[in-house]
Amino acid sequence: xxxxxxxxxxxxxxxxxxxxxxxxxxxxxxxxxxxxxxxxxxxxxxxxxxxxxxxxxxxxxxxxxxxxxxxxxxxxxxxxxxxxxxxxxxxxxxxxxxxxxxxxxxxxxxxxxxxxxxxxxxxxxxxxxxxxxxxxxxxxxxxxxxxxxxxxxxxxxxxxxxxxxxxxxxxxxxxxxxxxxxxxxxxxxxxxxxxxxxxxxxxxxxxxxxxxxxxxxxxxxxxxxxxxxxxxxxxxxxxxxxxxxxxxxxxxxxxxxxxxxxxxxxxxxxxxxxxxxxxxxxxxxxxxxxxxxxxxxxxxxxxxxxxxxxxxxxxxxxxxxxxxxxxxxxxxxxxxxxxxxxxxxxxxxxxxxxxxxxxxxxxxxxxxx
Amino acid sequence: xxxxxxxxxxxxxxxxxxxxxxxxxxxxxxxxxxxxxxxxxxxxxxxxxxxxxxxxxxxxxxxxxxxxxxxxxxxxxxxxxxxxxxxxxxxxxxxxxxxxxxxxxxxxxxxxxxxxxxxxxxxxxxxxxxxxxxxxxxxxxxxxxxxxxxxxxxxxxxxxxxxxxxxxxxxxxxxxxxxxxxxxxxxxxxxxxxxxxxxxxxxxxxxxxxxxxxxxxxxxxxxxxxxxxxxxxxxxxxxxxxxxxxxxxxxxxxxxxxxxxxxxxxxxxxxxxxxxxxxxxxxxx
Numbered sequence: 001x002x003x004x005x006x007x008x009x010x011x012x013x014x015x016x017x018x019x020x021x022x023x024x025x026x027x028x029x030x031x032x033x034x035x036x037x038x039x040x041x042x043x044x045x046x047x048x049x050x051x052x053x054x055x056x057x058x059x060x061x062x063x064x065x066x067x068x069x070x071x072x073x074x075x076x077x078x079x080x081x082x083x084x085x086x087x088x089x090x091x092x093x094x095x096x097x098x099x100x101x102x103x104x105x106x107x108x109x110x111x112x113x114x115x116x117x118x119x120x121x122x123x124x125x126x127x128x129x130x131x132x133x134x135x136x137x138x139x140x141x142x143x144x145x146x147x148x149x150x151x152x153x154x155x156x157x158x159x160x161x162x163x164x165x166x167x168x169x170x171x172x173x174x175x176x177x178x179x180x181x182x183x184x185x186x187x188x189x190x191x192x193x194x195x196x197x198x199x200x201x202x203x204x205x206x207x208x209x210x211x212x213x214x215x216x217x218x219x220x221x222x223x224x225x226x227x228x229x230x231x232x233x234x235x236x237x238x239x240x241x242x243x244x245x246x247x248x249x250x251x252x253x254x255x256x257x258x259x260x261x262x263x264x265x266x267x268x269x270x271x272x273x274x275x276x277x278x279x280x281x282x283x284x285x286x287x288x289x290x291x292x293x294x295x296x297x298x299x300x301x302x303x304x305x306x307x308x309x310x311x312x313x314x315x316x317x318x319x320x321x322x323x324x325x326x327x328x329x330x331x332x333x334x335x336x337x338x339x340x341x342x343x344x345x346x347x348x349x350x351x352x353x354x355x356x357x358x359x360x361x362x363x364x365x366x367x368x369x
Numbered sequence: 370x371x372x373x374x375x376x377x378x379x380x381x382x383x384x385x386x387x388x389x390x391x392x393x394x395x396x397x398x399x400x401x402x403x404x405x406x407x408x409x410x411x412x413x414x415x416x417x418x419x420x421x422x423x424x425x426x427x428x429x430x431x432x433x434x435x436x437x438x439x440x441x442x443x444x445x446x447x448x449x450x451x452x453x454x455x456x457x458x459x460x461x462x463x464x465x466x467x468x469x470x471x472x473x474x475x476x477x478x479x480x481x482x483x484x485x486x487x488x489x490x491x492x493x494x495x496x497x498x499x500x501x502x503x504x505x506x507x508x509x510x511x512x513x514x515x516x517x518x519x520x521x522x523x524x525x526x527x528x529x530x531x532x533x534x535x536x537x538x539x540x541x542x543x544x545x546x547x548x549x550x551x552x553x554x555x556x557x558x559x560x561x562x563x564x565x566x567x568x569x570x571x572x573x574x575x576x577x578x579x580x581x582x583x584x585x586x587x588x589x590x591x592x593x594x595x596x597x598x599x600x601x602x603x604x605x606x607x608x609x610x611x612x613x614x615x616x617x618x619x620x621x622x623x624x625x626x627x628x629x630x631x632x633x634x635x636x637x638x639x640x641x642x643x644x645x646x647x648x649x650x651x652x653x654x
Contacts, residue, residue, distance in 0.1 A: 052550075052554060053553075054550050054552075054553070073553075074550075074553045074554045075553060075554065075555070075556040075557065075558075079554060080549065080554065080555075081550075083547045083550075083551060084547075085545070085547060086549070087545065087547035087548050087551040089548060089551075089552075089565075089566060090570070091569045091570065100552070100555050100557075100565070101554075101555035102558050104555055104556035104558075104561055105556050148551075148555075152555075173452050195570075319412075349610050
């Protein structure tokens with residue numbers, strides 16, 4: 001049983017005042033695959049390196065199981081790490097790379113060989129055991145890096161963007177393999193990525209970081225459907241959620257159309273609630289008939305779905321929106337069409353936190369007055 | 370190459386390439402000529418060596434026999450060679466033993482104020498050698514190290530150490546950090562990281578550094594002649610003993626010089642492949 005717990009864990013790099021990871025509190029369950037995701041500079045890799053023992057903590061504690069490992073050397077933490085560039089030892093063969101940790105632990109040669117062979121079999125690396133890393137393809141190197149971690153049977157796997165050097169097709173395929181492997185092995189895993197699609201598809205839970213501060217940690221579904229704040233709302237999902245600064249006037253307006261909500265939401269964003277940001281996903285926006293007039297900028301037809309990029313005037317500013325439609329879609333760039341919100345709408349307050357999630361309808365302003 | 374439509378830049382015209390190639394050959398030959406002249410002279414009789422240059426002569430190994438024959442009381446080739454070998458090998462080994470940990474502390478786990486430390490190392494090279502000879506001579510005398518191998522071992526270690534630290538540091542920096550971190554996580558102790566990751570990866574650089582130390586120490590003349598004129602003398606001093614005030618000595622001196630060059634050329638040739646890789650590796654950044 002190996003849980004991992006960050007307790008107020010903080011890391012500030014020398015020569016800076018701002019913490020790269022700021023008072024991180026995070027509980028990772030035994031056998032869970034937790035993904036740390038965020039834009040570059042969000043502190044996700046630093047958080048992982050703190051767990052690995054490669055970055056010291058300036059404050060707080062990290063537990064692996066019941067053990068406080070804050071001041072334990074990396075090699076005594078019983079962890080294995082997969083690096084972004086794989087970090088394979090170039091002068092050692094695949095077998096030696098995979099057996100390196102076992103050798104350091106003093107595992108007898110017989111057992112070492114059998115464990116390396118077994119792992120190689122799982123990862124289809126058996127034909128390459130005698131090769132040097134430079135004679136392998138990117139995908140094979142990635143598997144060797146995985147194998148080097150697996151063969152150790154550690155308490156926790158740490159993965160730092162292990163798929164980002166693979167081409168798109170191989171990345172998608174390997175993603176599934178990693179998840180299957182992790183479920184089979186049942187070892188607690190912390191996985192870092194900047195790719196939110198990877199995060200959503202792989203994670204049992206996903207922790208979103210920004211500027212060293214944990215924004216939200218939840219299941220992929222919850223992150224998508226109930227983001228805690230504007231940042232998570234905008235970061236999770238592709239294309240991103242439409243976020244409109246609707247200002248502090250009431251009723252809330254997008255362009256020339258007014259927004260109407262059900263009772264509780266209306267109260268939550270009533271007068272005095274300050275500036276409100278309205279968020280709705282591309283699939284919640286319908287193009288065709290509606291009170292909000294917009295111009296089509298581009299149409300991306302992906303076959304199974306069509307993304308329609310739209311432009312409209314909103315409080316004197318040019319506002320860009322995206323709608324997800326199902327084919328066939330007949331609009332052309334330059335056409336002026338009507339928009340209506342037909343799905344879930346999130347309302348975020350001045351501080352960016354979500355104050356309501358509701359269904360909303362756009363009304364032509366003329367009908368209200 | 371001779372595509373008329375393509376824009377022509379320097380070096381793309383064929384005749385420019387030929388001219389540059391010829392210039393390079395001429396320059397190379399000009400530099401090589403004294404060496405060739407020395408080697409040819411070493412196989413001539415003194416008489417042949419001292420007349421106007423001629424290509425066809427009867428080659429002889431007599432000069433080599435003369436210079437290597439030990440004459441009683443005088444510095445012999447064998448003695449000088451042994452002194453040089455001991456001094457060069459021991460000082461180079463000490464340099465590596467000190468410079469590898471220093472480079473580790475400056476590249477892989479930088480100590481506090483590592484820039485200052487690095488500057489300090491190179492600043493020891495600022496003083497002209499000749500300006501330091503008096504205090505060094507007095508120190509050597511007071512510690513009874515004049516005319517001893519120890520004096521030169523200490524000096525050559527000191528002379529080569531800053532260079533070695535700088536070179537090794539840049540080689541160590543080339544080792545990807547992740548490899549060392551991976552080894553750390555994989556359970557390698559500091560010794561394990563050094564022996565299984567860092568040293569094997571930096572081997573070309575270490576070889577290049579060692580070779581430069583060997584060359585500098587082998588060729589050093591100034592300190593050697595000041596501190597060890599009588600005993601513990603090295604090969605460069607032995608070469609000069611073949612200059613005599615009576616009679617011709619050009620062929621003998623040439624033979625002695627060739628002998629003095631051979632170990633360095635040999636070491637360079639053996640290490641050539643590794644050294645070029647090493648120097649290039651350090652030069653990239």
